[in-house]
Amino acid sequence: QVQLVESGGGLVQPGGSLTLSCKVSGGTFSRFAMGWFRQAPGKGRDFVAAISATSRYTDYAASVKGRFTVSRDNADNTVFLQMNSLKVDDMAVYYCAAEMTGLLTTQGRDYDYWGQGTQVTVSS
Numbered sequence: 001q002v003q004l005v006e007s008g009g010g011l012v013q014p015g016g017s018l019t020l021s022c023k024v025s026g027g028t029f030s031r032f033a034m035g036w037f038r039q040a041p042g043k044g045r046d047f048v049a050a051i052s053a054t055s056r057y058t059d060y061a062a063s064v065k066g067r068f069t070v071s072r073d074n075a076d077n078t079v080f081l082q083m084n085s086l087k088v089d090d091m092a093v094y095y096c097a098a099e100m101t102g103l104l105t106t107q108g109r110d111y112d113y114w115g116q117g118t119q120v121t122v123s124s
Contacts, residue, residue: 002026002113004096009118012086020081022096029077033099036081037108038092047106057104086122093117
């Protein structure tokens with residue numbers, strides 16, 4: 001059974017930074033593509049970033065490109081989301097997700113496993 005556990009969320013002022021982590025257990029992490037999604041209150045789940053199994057390829061939503069960086073440590077079964085220059089519009093519950101075939105995709109329906117989410121609050 002594959003399990004994903006996010007951490008690192010919290011309260012940050014606009015313009016600040018946070019780094020989210022997602023620890024994966026079970027399965028073969030080094031074969032998974034990994035994605036980050038977010039859901040703000042009253043809105044749907046949106047793609048944020050994704051990274052291929054070997055870190056060779058990444059993809060970002062236009063709204064976060066240049067501010068967020070996705071990375072992974074296959075030796076530690078962990079994926080990260082470094083978030084800089086945070087805006088109020090970035091406030092949401094952030095979820096990591098695992099795609100077991102290694103497909104780099106922006107579509108949530110393609111992901112096989114999801115974490116429970118971590119809250120990011122951006123407020124002064």
